[in-house]
Structures are given as structure tokens and as C-alpha cells.
Amino acid sequence: MSEEIIAKIKQEQSIVENAITVPNLDIEFYRDFLENADFSNPCNYEYIDVAQFIMAYVKSVDSSYSLEKLKPLATNLSYIIKNNPAEALKNLLETVVFLADEEMYPDFLKVIGDDNEIKRSFSLYKIVEQNSMASFLENGLELLSSCHGRLFNLVTEFYESPEAWQFGLSVVYAFKEITERKYFLEDEYRKLKRSYAFDDIAIQKGIQGILVKEFQVEYIEKTCKKITKYYHGLLQKEEKKKRALHQASSNYQKLSEDIKQAEKEKEITNYRALISKCANTNLRCDVLSWVYHHNEKYYDELESKYQVLSENNPKNYQRLLQQHHMEHEVSLEEVMRSYSYQDLEWIFTVLGQLKITNPELLKSVISTTTKDYVEKVLSFVNQQVLTKKTIRENIDIFDDKKNIISFMETNLSLLQKKKIPANIFIKNQRPLLLSPEQLEKNIEILTSYDLIGQLVTTNNYSFLEQDDLMQKIDFTLELGLEPFLEENLGLLNYDYVIFQRIRILQGLNIEVSKEELEQVLKADRFIVSDEEINKYLKLVSVSRNMLDEMRILPEDITKTKRCYQYHDIYFSKNKVDRNLELYPEDRQCFIKALFTDRKITDQELEHVFKARKI
């Protein structure tokens, strides 16, 4: 958010505004000095503050000086000047010039560099001695040595900035000299005043005129104009500075507003314009950094969006579907709605590993499954609970709404409970995927017919899905196919109408061997079409009268493991037992139960009657 950067801007702005109100001490100094300094009237030179003049003049010539730095020296110098006659000042000045000379200065530095005051004094004395021709030296050095040696700096400063000091000190000397002359003239006039009635103003004017003539005051005035000029320069600079500060403050204000506005944009692009209002380099970097972090969020969003779109590019989906020849099989929009590209690609990979490549099958999977469900199915394959072949042959296992996997889990528990090994179905695991109720019911039925052990005789367990398995078993038993059933329980997969072929052949007195049975049942063609087959069979229900006529005795009935047999007519034991429950127990009922819900062919009936006659 922008609060932090705006706070920084505000802080900078207040610094700037404070800077506007901060007085310029230099300007104040010069203003104060110039207000009181009158260079045009030599009579007022005595009122000029020498220290201030020195500071003002030297700085105006050499602006590298600060007033603070000049003040001590100027103060000390002022003290000397005030308390010594002009002559002494002259000596001082000449001494300074002498010592600041190129040839003398190094030696001088050595002398004053010595901390030993006595040695220093002696050295200075030696200088005097060595330069006895310089009559000013002794007095000059004496004066320089006063103020605890602090005036020696004057030599250094003179050496460093001779122009500033030479003229400055000259003017100061001129002030002194002129002032002394003024005093003299004032005394003289005072004396004259005793005798003559001169008014003070006239006297002053007169003195002024004399001084102007004697001392080239215009030259002094001209020299001192440098101070004024410098002061005006300061004023201009200050004005400029203040304007700049005002502008800067206004810029910062604008910058704060602009930043608040810019923050509303997702991406800030006018960052150059923003920082153009910022004078402070560090603040400019802070603003740019803020812009960077603001834009970063937008860029991250853009990048994610691009990655998602490029991954889930419709063209990628199309390409993937085309790779699997599915471009005509499914709707692209639906696929894109249901799966991310990555998920879809993974699902196709898994299906490829399971060797499911047919576009129709792929379509049925993609249209009905989810990634999570595919993972679930795959986990059972990896745990070797399900084979890949089973998956391929039972493609609806992927349908998460059908949830066949849960059936499988229940059926495995059922088989375990019934002590039926699950690997009995290893070659065809379809039974594991049946509805548990169906599977349990049909397993019970097989058990009741003692056929559960016959599961191993076949790999085709479609009969376990039949709702009428019991009736089918009865039917095949009634056809006399019990021995065949024991050897191949898969016979139960044939439709009733196919079994009628056996009945037809029986009616034609054709015996069917075990080897021929499956050929007959499997054949595409029979001697008559399956649709017409019932036309050639006449099945009759055995009436009470017929039963009486047949005069069947229980002793006439033979038994097999699962059947009763009367001549060539077979009866399912389980069915007869069920029928018996309909009748009270007596001898007659058994025969009746045999023929309840049992139709026989006219040929079988004829055969029975023929046998009775015999």
C-alpha cells in the first residue's frame, strides 16, 4: 500500500518546508552589517565593526570561508586593531605579508608548528634578527604573538587567500588611519570652535571633505562594494533557493496525490513522471521501489493467467484429442470444463498403459469419470487386485456414478466369507464387479445345486449376472445335461432358445456327445433358425389324467446327484423340492411335484406311453 511511501514523501516535504523557514544566517549577518556600515562617509568608519567587516569582506571575496570560521580570527584581529594605533596595524600587516611570502612561509610554518612556546618565541626572535632590515617585523610579530598566538592563523589564511585578506586588511588599516585622522581633525576643530562658531554639522562635513580628499575614499567605497555585491548575490541565491524549495514542496504534494491516484492502477507506468517531481535521490529510489512492488502483484497475476491459459489452451486440448483420435467423439468445451489439460493428459497416459486406445472406449471413460476416480481404479491395478484385462473388458468401471469399485470391495468380502478364493476369477474378474446382491444370490443358488465347485470349469461367468439362474439350472438339468454341466458350468451362459436346439435334436433321435454339444450350441446356424425353433417343439403340461394314465410309481424314479429321472425325462431335484412345499406330504404329491411347472415334448410323452405299454 502507499501509506509508507507517502509518509516518506510527507517527511521529505516537511524537511523542505522547514528549510524554507530556516533563516539564512549569512544573509542576516550581511544585512545587519550593511545596514550599519556606511562606506561612503569616512567619518563613520570608526563605527564600522571591524570584525564584521573582515568577515563580510573576506567571505565576499572568497566564499569558501564560512562566517563561523572567520569569526574567531576576525574577532582577535579586531581586538588588536582596536587596541593598537594604525602604525602598529601597519606593522602587523606588513609582517603578515612578509611571513606569507613564498620564501618565508615554509619556515614560518615550521616555527608556529612547534608546540614549545619558548622555542617558538625564540624562533620568531631569530626571524627578526635575521631580517633586521624589516623594521616592522618586531612589532608585527609581537602583535601576532598576542592573543595567545591565535593570530598566527592570519598568516596562513593570508597565504591561502591573499586577495581576500590583503584588500580586506588594507581597508581595515584605512579605516583605522582615517579614524585617527578624523580624531585629529576633530580636535583641531574643537580648538577652533573655541574661537569660532562652527556648528557640528558643518565641522563634520568639513572633516568629511578633508578625509575624502586625503584618503581616496572612493577607492575604499569601491572595494567595499564587493560586500554589497556579494550580499545581493546571497539574496538572489536565497530567493532562488526558496523558490526551489517552494517548488519542491509543491512537487512533493503533487507526488503524494499522484501516488494515491497511481495506486488505483494495476500497473503503474508513469513512474518517470512520478520521480521527476522528486528532488531527493533516495526518495526517488524509494518511489521506484514502491512502483516495482506494486506492479509485481499484477505481473504475478498475469504470469499465472498466462501459464494457466497456455497450458489449458484449447489448441492443446484439440491436439491431445486428435492424438487419441477422439476429435469427433467428444465435445471440446465439455472436456475443457471437466478436466484441466494436465489431468486429461494424465488420464490418457493411464488409459494407454492399460491398453485402452479405442476412441469409442476412451469416449465412454472421459465422459463419465474424474481424475480422482481414475486414481482409485489405478490403485487397485497397482495392488494387483484388478488386472488390466479386467479394466479393458469392463470399461464402465471408470464411471464414478456407478461406483463399481465399491461393489468389488463388497464382493471380495463376500467371497472371503464363503471361503471362495477370489483368484478363482483371475482369468475373468467380471463377477467381482457385479452388484453384491446379485452375486451373493447366485452364489447361494450354485451352492444349493452343489455346483459351486464347478466355477473352475469355465472362464465365462456371465451366468452370475442372470436374474433367473435357478430357472436356467433347472432347465439344463431337465434337458438331461447334468453331466455336461458338471464339466462346463459355462453352459449356463447360453440362452434358453439355444438350448432348444438340444431338444430338437433329441426329438430327431440324434444323440449329442459332449464334444458335439458345444458345437451345436455355439454354431451360428442350426437346422432351423432360433427364431423359428419353438414352432417345431410342442411342449405339453402333464395333466392329472395324464399322470393317472402314466401310472408312475416312485420306484420307477431313478436319481442322480441333482436329478430325478423317469425314462428319458429328467426333473430337477431342487425344483421338485420347491414344488413339494406346495402340497401336503403324501405319495401322490411327489409325482405331482415332479410334473408341476414341467412341460414335456409330445415325443417324450409318446415315449413314456410306449414304455408303459411295454
Next chain:
Amino acid sequence: MFYKKLTTTTDEKEMLAILDDNHKTSLQIFKAIEELKSIDLQEKPQKKPSVSLDATTSSTDSVPRNNRFEDEVEFFMSSLQMIPDSVSTEELAHLLPSRQNANYKALLLRLKLELQKNIREIKEILEEGTQGFTAQDLYHFKQDLLFERRKVEVIDQQLFTEVKEDSPVYNKLIFVPTSGGSIRVLKQLKSIPSEYYSSFQSLLQSIKDGTFKNAKRFSNAHNKLSGMSEVRDIGAGTRVIFDRLDTNSYAIITAFVKKTDHNKGYLEQLERSVGNYKSLKPVLETSLNNPLFQQENEMLEQTIYDVLEHQEKGDEDTCQKKLLLKSNKNKV
């Protein structure tokens, strides 16, 4: 990933450069996103139209196998139904499919099944009661019942009796003349390309040896053709139309190559041929016992076989000459 990162030591110039670069990059990514969003889903690739059926494919070459079997059943059943009950067991056996017939056993079983059904139905009629039937009707039904049973017995004999030797079947072929006196089949063979000759030869042979290749009887739906039969070479499209004159004599009415089921011209021609035959049939039946007639037909048969074997465009003159030569030889 696409954007440049700031570091703590980055100066203003570098920061500006980074911001500029990132802005440029964002514009590029934005453009790419817009392009991705605006991608028109390509029109579903058009499914290539399935190759249209070749219009020239003849529909007559695709008679399903079940239909052919049913045609054969009907042919033999009709033969069995049309004979009088005075016919001998041998003659009955002669009407059954030849052992050389590819569907021999299946045909026999089916014929037996059909006969059993007939027997059942007759018995039902007799069991239901005699109201509405005269004594003669009842007698007729009983005779029918007996005859059907006899047929079943003959079939059972074929089915359950081991045959040591196959006794060859030998049927006589009687070639029907046109109203102008020429032999229709011979005339027609002239106008048929010779590459079909071997097929015709096999069809005639199947009538001769009793295998009756893909035999079919014309039903009552064909008013003018009903009662006639044909043997067929399904692959070649060749047909020979024939009719049973007696137990082992068959009138060969016409022969042609059938290109389409819906050729009105072909049907009309066939109807004319059959109509012509029907008018001649009584004469042919009475001529069966005439040795000269038999001889002539044998000669004709030979001629036709010669034509079919050697692909000669034989004609009647040749046939007549051969007959005359033989006759002279005999005289000599």
C-alpha cells in the same frame, strides 16, 4: 519467471531499466493472453464421409447363407410334398438331398423336423375332433399321416443306416425347346460370355447328380413362375431354371446370368420362357419314355457340355449333324 527482480543495491538508473523491461514484458504477456483467449475453437475436423457403397456392386451376390439353406429346404420339401403317396421308397429316397450336398445331414434333419411338424399338426386335427370333416376328409388326413411317417422312415434310413458305397445319382436333363423349335438353353449360351461356362456346367451337373446347388423354388409370390426351381452359382450370378418332370427327370428351361434383382426385362423374359415351358410340359412328360426323345436329349446334353467345356459356340446345326451321324452309324 519472466520478470526482472530488484536487488537492494539497485540504483535509480538500474531500477528504471528494470521497470521498463518489466513493463515491456507485461505487454507481451498481456498480448499473448488475449490471443489465447480469443483463439477460436477450430471447427471440429469434419468427419470424412464414409465411402459410399459401390453402386455397381451387385446385390444378387449377397444372398445370406441362412436364406440359401432355407431355399434348399423349401426346394426339397416341395419335392417331397408334390409326389403322390404311391411313390416307392426308392423314389422317395431319390428326392432327398444327395450325400454330396454340402448340407446333406442338416437338410435331412430339417426335412425330418418339418415332417414331424406336419405329423403333429395332422394328429392335432385328428385329436381335436371330427366335427366338420367328412369320412373322406378323415381318410385323407390319415393317409397323409401315414405318408408323412413313411417319409420320416426313409429319412431315418438315410440318417442312421451306414452306407457302404455311395450309389451315384443320375438325373436326366430334358432341354426345353423354344416355340420356334430351337433349344433355348443352347441359344442363350451363345449370347453369354464364355467365362461363365464353367459355372453353368457345374449347375447342370448339380441337377444331374442330385446335389442341386443352392436350389431354390419359386414361391407363389411369383405367380407365373411358381412351382419352378432354379440352381444358382451365387458368386458368378449364373442361374439355371428347371422343373421336375418325374422322379429323375428335370426339364432345363433356361439359363442366364443374373445381374440384378430388379431388372424388369429379365423377369419378363423368364416369365415368357416359363410360360412357354408350361405349355410344352405335358408333351415333354409323355415323351419321357420315348427312347428317341431320350437319345436326342442325351445328344443335346453332350453338345451343351461340349460347348461349355471347350467354349465353342456350338449351334443346333452341329447338334443335328451329330444326331444324323449317329443315326446313320446305327443304321450301318
